[in-house]
Amino acid sequence: MTTTFEPATSREGPAPRPPGRIRSGVRAGARYPYWFYLPAAVVYLVLFIVPTVVSFFFSLTRWRLIDWEFIGFENFVMFFREAALVTGLVNTLIYGVLTSAAKVVLGLLLAVLLTSNIVGRDFLRSMVFFPVLVSTVGVGLTFEALMDPFGGVINNALEAVGLPGPGWLTNPSYALLSVALVDIWKGVGLATVIYIAGIVSIPREYFEAARVDGASAWDNFRYIILPLARPATTTVIILSLIGGLRSFDLIWTMTGGGPGFTSDVIASVIYKQYQAGFYGLSTAGNVVLFVVVTAIVVPLFWWLNRKEAEL
Template sequence: MKKKSRYSFWFLVPALAIFLIFFLIPIIQSFYYSLTVWTFDSTRFCGLNNYITFFKDKSLNSSIPHTLIYAFLTSGLKVVIAFFIAVFLCGKVRAKGFIRSAVFFPNLVSAMAIGLAFGYLMHPTKGLFNHLITSLGLPAINFLGDEKLALFSIIAVDVWKGLSISLVIYIAGIQSINSNYYEAAQIDGANFWQKIRYITLPLVAPAQNSIIILSLIGGLRSFDLIWAMTGGGPGFSTDVMASVIYKQYAFGFYGLSTAGNVIMLILISLITFPLQHFLNKREEAIQ
């Protein structure tokens, strides 16, 4: 029996080795280097100075609320909008396949390309959006130049781009629901919204949970779309943690950049692990 258990253990060795080399060791090294001022030639221990600088400097610490706003708004909007589109596309709709393909198309284009394209579309004087707005007699909107509006403009583009993955997961979840539930509800006189509330929403919970976690983590780590559209500007109004980390690394502040990475790792862990636990408990309660 002991020999058999040892035999089974060897199957875990490749996975454990990969986890150790590519995950655990880099995390430990990151924690160490975040406590230093380092270059590629030398390392000097500085304690918590990098963390103190990160939280005291407004240009750095403002990225934390921006990251949270960005992540929760993009995730929430994707979860809600994709659900209703999925319900619509799972119904009796003509050209269903074409509509699904059209909705999925943005995911086939790189975030950088979409960011650059929407950067031109949202230009305050030459952009197509403002040409349409001014043609209606309304004043032009500085989508990406207004500090109060720029982050929300990027959020709208991110939601448009990211709906496709959420939509595919929702459609798979809805189509896996046994049609007998809907037939029984129809016999009992349930209307469309009652079917959505009491059948679709509870039974699509596993798919919805996956969407929430994936979109939230993606929002917390977002960088490429923001960088392509504004580069973190105007000022620091659209800087998120990933863009701040990139900037500090580009400026040669490697220790400060590493500290930012550690803070982002802790932030993502503090949000996603309790949320995953809560969603799993909710799913078990529904079942």
């Protein structure tokens, strides 16, 4: 759910002071011994790095945990040929891009609203942020009830204003989008507080100077907030893409990938294949997810940070 990005590893703060450098070697080792890394490294390597590395091998096998049989790229071929699995791949991209884009736009708008001088600002901020902290399963089950096609709260409200309510989770064309909508509802608060932090860090003088020049509210937004909130935009895009592409709990709670497999994503395919005992195929799904996430997030992160440096 939560992660922090220190854009670029070069942001070590004040450069290490020369004295520390000069007295390196024995003294630094005595003060900051490498074995301090050891406990974290052991847990991290054994339970995260090793599984990640061996996943590349086991994705090429028919795997039953007790033994394995090397079958080359058969699992991957299956992944790109089987309709259910291809749907999962496409849906993952739709879901990730959609939720991420919506969180950027809505998060920015809400942040502008919630940094203006409206009444009850702090309360509104808390209200928008609170869903971030709530159990995803709980949110999923709640919205499943709210989106009930027969007399659920949302459809009743739509009916009251004369609109036909769709079968949010039961109609194959809407199921994935409905889950994405709930994901946006739950996650937009995080985007909002990230943008708020970005906006309040903009020096007041810019707005003062803009007022002297007779800038309108739109000018303030377009020429001050938008460019100077860029680090926040980078963080929001990267965080919500990582979260969205890996998303599992909400989809699994609300639709279980259904109706049929129309709202399956890679993460739910991984779980289904695991349950069915196709461990090799499930692991191939993990490798596909790994490739999708890194192929999108890493270049994007690099590109966004480079553009930031140019400003």
